Amino acid sequence: xxxxxxxxxxxxxxxxxxxxxxxxxxxxxxxxxxxxxxxxxxxxxxxxxxxxxxxxxxxxxxxxxxxxxxxxxxxxxxxxxxxxxxxxxxxxxxxxxxxxxxxxxxxxxxxxxxxxxxxxxxxxxxxxxxxxxxxxxxxxxxxxxxxxxxxxxxxxxxxxxxxxxxxxxxxxxxxxxxxxxxxxxxxxxxxxxxxxxxxxxxxxxxxxxxxxxxxxxxxxxxxxxxxxxxxxxxxxxxxxxxxxxxxxxxxxxxxxxxxxxxxxxxxxxxxxxxxxxxxxxxxxxxxxxxxxxxxxxxxxxxxxxxxxxxxxxxxxxxxxxxxxxxxxxxxxxxxxxxxxxxxxxxxxxxxxxxx
Amino acid sequence: xxxxxxxxxxxxxxxxxxxxxxxxxxxxxxxxxxxxxxxxxxxxxxxxxxxxxxxxxxxxxxxxxxxxxxxxxxxxxxxxxxxxxxxxxxxxxxxxxxxxxxxxxxxxxxxxxxxxxxxxxxxxxxxx
Numbered sequence: 001x002x003x004x005x006x007x008x009x010x011x012x013x014x015x016x017x018x019x020x021x022x023x024x025x026x027x028x029x030x031x032x033x034x035x036x037x038x039x040x041x042x043x044x045x046x047x048x049x050x051x052x053x054x055x056x057x058x059x060x061x062x063x064x065x066x067x068x069x070x071x072x073x074x075x076x077x078x079x080x081x082x083x084x085x086x087x088x089x090x091x092x093x094x095x096x097x098x099x100x101x102x103x104x105x106x107x108x109x110x111x112x113x114x115x116x117x118x119x120x121x122x123x124x125x126x127x128x129x130x131x132x133x134x135x136x137x138x139x140x141x142x143x144x145x146x147x148x149x150x151x152x153x154x155x156x157x158x159x160x161x162x163x164x165x166x167x168x169x170x171x172x173x174x175x176x177x178x179x180x181x182x183x184x185x186x187x188x189x190x191x192x193x194x195x196x197x198x199x200x201x202x203x204x205x206x207x208x209x210x211x212x213x214x215x216x217x218x219x220x221x222x223x224x225x226x227x228x229x230x231x232x233x234x235x236x237x238x239x240x241x242x243x244x245x246x247x248x249x250x251x252x253x254x255x256x257x258x259x260x261x262x263x264x265x266x267x268x269x270x271x272x273x274x275x276x277x278x279x280x281x282x283x284x285x286x287x288x289x290x291x292x293x294x295x296x297x298x299x300x301x302x303x304x305x306x307x308x309x310x311x312x313x314x315x316x317x318x319x320x321x322x323x324x325x326x327x328x329x330x331x332x333x334x335x336x337x338x339x340x341x342x343x344x345x346x347x348x349x350x351x352x353x354x355x
Numbered sequence: 356x357x358x359x360x361x362x363x364x365x366x367x368x369x370x371x372x373x374x375x376x377x378x379x380x381x382x383x384x385x386x387x388x389x390x391x392x393x394x395x396x397x398x399x400x401x402x403x404x405x406x407x408x409x410x411x412x413x414x415x416x417x418x419x420x421x422x423x424x425x426x427x428x429x430x431x432x433x434x435x436x437x438x439x440x441x442x443x444x445x446x447x448x449x450x451x452x453x454x455x456x457x458x459x460x461x462x463x464x465x466x467x468x469x470x471x472x473x474x475x476x477x478x479x480x481x482x483x
């Protein structure tokens with residue numbers, strides 16, 4: 001091989017790397033535990049929710065990379081968050097998120113009660129897109145404000161899964177068919193133990209399992225059926241740095257009637273966070289979240305952070321009047337929320353140079 | 356000669372990087388506890404330790420890895436509370452045995468807040 005050919009080969013390989021490398025992404029692991037409830041219905045509902053959650057890794061019509069979605073084979077020891085943390089914390093599992101729940105038989109379907117547990121492993125990742133930090137100076141001293149996501153455990157409203165949507169399989173390896181085409185075509189195999197995903201669509205997935213590459217057809221869980229699925233997808237997308245996808249999911253959450261207040265507050269915060277991360281202002285969402293409950297310290301912190309973000313953006317422009325107004329707004333918000341924080345709170349102390 | 360060696364080194368580095376990124380590019384599903392789904396670091400240290408104990412000849416052969424796990428558990432059954440584990444828990448039992456034997460590379464997988472390893476062992480302390 002000549003020198004020129006060698007250089008071209010290296011350039012092509014490196015270019016290929018850049019095209020395929022995930023941007024700011026780290027291997028992510030989601031566990032969907034076995035659901036409690038009468039068999040085989042609970043197992044089928046479990047399989048259905050498992051495939052629905054695969055779609056959470058869809059990123060702007062392209063599948064996400066660097067992720068494992070694990071199918072729990074054992075019951076939780078107890079139906080609580082600690083048991084979910086244990087199940088996710090096994091060395092062989094090491095999941096960042098766990099989705100778990102219970103199933104109850106209903107007239108023409110099942111009622112599913114879902115929970116979402118964010119495990120401490122999230123904080124151990126090298127790359128954490130969900131962390132929001134702002135850097136500025138106090139004179140010559142660099143300061144950094146940081147906020148972590150507010151939630152660790154979520155409980156959702158029960159929802160109905162109609163019979164016609166529930167997959168008739170008690171686990172993915174029980175014979176779910178793989179087709180040669182996305183529509184039509186013929187059955188070319190069934191899902192084995194390990195699946196590698198290539199394309200994710202609302203009602204079909206292109207995958208390879210045990211050497212068979214083809215399409216699996218999944219009926220989507222209707223959008224209005226459960227805020228649990230949309231909220232969980234939103235959290236997955238947020239933790240993966242998929243800002244557009246997470247906003248879409250959390251905006252869907254906000255459309256649910258009778259949405260519990262704590263879910264509404266966090267959905268607004270997450271939308272605001274995703275907007276800020278994408279270079280836009282999330283101040284409107286942070287204001288809405290705070291207005292739901294002015295005694296909510298987390299909502300107050302995000303509102304303060306949103307105001308700081310606005311000040312730092314305005315500092316880059318020449319509008320002194322707008323900057324002055326933004327500082328005044330920060331002062332006003334701080335006065336209204338100061339009592340929620342401890343007297344010597346170091347996070348609050350960092351706001352002083354901006355006032 | 357030097358130029359050829361440099362080429363080989365650069366090509367090796369690029370290919371290695373590609374292989375690492377391919378693993379990061381994986382998007383896959385599996386039963387929890389499946390050998391394919393293990394974190395790469397855990398899979399690596401487990402296989403190296405099993406190879407050290409001569410349970411494993413070839414790294415990255417899933418079939419051999421599975422047999423090595425079963426063989427290791429069988430040979431250490433006197434320490435374990437159960438002889439048979441569910442497939443989902445076999446790797447965890449092996450990790451706990453490794454931790455108990457004092458192999459520090461597994462320490463990060465031990466959770467002090469939740470001593471899940473204690474459920475695998477009999478009450479008698481490890482004599483080794």
